[in-house]
Amino acid sequence: MGNPALSTEGLLAYCRPGFEPDLAAELSHHAGALGLPVYAKTERGSAFVMLLGAPRETLAESIRLEQLIFARQKYALIDELTDLDIADRVSPVIDALGGKGRYGELSVETPDSDAARPLAGLAKSFGNALRPALRKRGLLTDKPNAKLPQLHVIFLSNRHLLLASSTENDRSPWPMGIPRLKQDSRAPSRSAMKLDEAILCLMTPAERLNLIAAGMQAADLGAAPGGWSWVLAKNQLHVSAIDNGPMSPDALATGLIEHIRADGFHWQPQRPIDWMVCDMVETPSKVAKRMAQWFANGWCRNAIFNLKLPMKKRWEETALCLDLFQSQCGRPVLIRARQLYHDREEITVFVHALK
Structure with missing residues (x-):
């Protein structure tokens, strides 16, 4: 069974690896201007920052993705699950989500870090297992519904997950906030x-x-x-x-x-x-x-x-x-x-x- 590692909710934002201190300072600046007693938690190279200490709804409504410079993507942080039993990661997720709403879509992903990228295959297979379980419990709609929040399950390791949510009008339309552009061979430079x-x-x-x-x-x-x-x-x-x-x-x-x-x-x-x-x-x-x-x-x-x-x-x-x-x-x-x-x-x- 996974144990929640956080006593509170907050925000979760992705960034370019190595820019975590800058995103943390930016998020703290906006929260401070609003008088919210929060603190940033991150590790250099992790490609994400958590802003903790205030309700996720308050933070998500007060700090919007469009006003952030160093954030690629921004979610409302629901929970953190650690020390998961790799034989059953689904049950702790179901338990953590109980009573916290219904979702119109599921995304299982990883931050854009060297440590998390190799987990992409695990994330995909876990999504295939989690999706029907969520629907069975009534936590996920049978078909995608953009009017409802989207649920994000983020793998940090095979035993460590973050749970978050986002709304269509306050998230990047690209997975992980990364538009996949193809370089035109005629372009004079990569720039x-x-x-x-x-x-x-x-x-x-x-x-x-x-x-x-x-x-x-x-x-x-x-x-x-x-x-x-x-x-x-x-x-x-x-x-x-x-x-x-x-x-x-x-x-x-x-x-x-x-x-x-x-x-x-x-x-x-x-x-x-x-x-x-x-x-x-x-x-x-x-x-x-x-x-x-x-x-x-x-x-x-x-x-x-x-x-x-x-x-x-x-x-x-x-x-x-x-x-x-x-x-x-x-x-x-x-x-x-x-x-x-x-x-x-x-x-x-x-x-x-x-x-």
């Missing part, structure tokens, strides 16, 4: 997937339809070898690729990219344009100031840019840079930021001018 993911994850379907249209004008600062320019051209935008370095022939072959040999920190458009993107390797505060200058001067209406983060105190640096950008951009803007799956030591920011 093209970062911009593809940013457009997919940081913009709503309506925004993608209204803000990205054939014939729009864009600038790519620090463009070489042209991965981000290529993504814009793929969407039929006309691109000024700003870089003193060489551009890939595959990018220039689109016919929509003009290579301008100039420094991305000094070049500016002759007239306002629709888009500016930037993936330059520079200190995050310098990039944030330059991006703010573009909006303050009305040079662009929309932007996607990366902030390369330091090795330590990445949440603190992120908060400082986003505050710096907002204070200097000189106009009302919509800002969304996320550490994407294809990012490394960086976050990606989407900005839309509201006026």
Whole structure:
């Protein structure tokens, strides 16, 4: 029989392995701003953080996935089961869920960590055993029902599980929060997937339809070898690729990219344009100031840019840079930021001018 290892409920959030302290600091910041007496529990490399000390409903409603930067996925934490008998893991799960609602779907998964990934096969087979047992007890609907919460069973080891739930309007639509994008062989660089993911994850379907249209004008600062320019051209935008370095022939072959040999920190458009993107390797505060200058001067209406983060105190640096950008951009803007799956030591920011 599994023993609950927690005396309380909370939140469970996935992140990139190695960024657990940053997600813990971010979650604690939001909870502290709400006056919630919570604490974060995690281990470096585990790819998840638990925020404990307040009811899961309160935390789930107060801290939404869309406002988090370092979280890939976010659930309401129901329970933790340890020291499970591998001959019967189903019964402890059934017992732990008793009286805690009914679910419209089941996902059995693992965090994206070196320790948990090998458990993916076990998770799949356990799901096949657990699903009918839940239905027999009336804890799971016979057919998927998006109106009800989704149940998540997370394997940390073959004897250690977390139980959590999520709602359709407050979770990533991709399993574990990871969109599985396929690299296009025509792309000049792997970094093209970062911009593809940013457009997919940081913009709503309506925004993608209204803000990205054939014939729009864009600038790519620090463009070489042209991965981000290529993504814009793929969407039929006309691109000024700003870089003193060489551009890939595959990018220039689109016919929509003009290579301008100039420094991305000094070049500016002759007239306002629709888009500016930037993936330059520079200190995050310098990039944030330059991006703010573009909006303050009305040079662009929309932007996607990366902030390369330091090795330590990445949440603190992120908060400082986003505050710096907002204070200097000189106009009302919509800002969304996320550490994407294809990012490394960086976050990606989407900005839309509201006026």
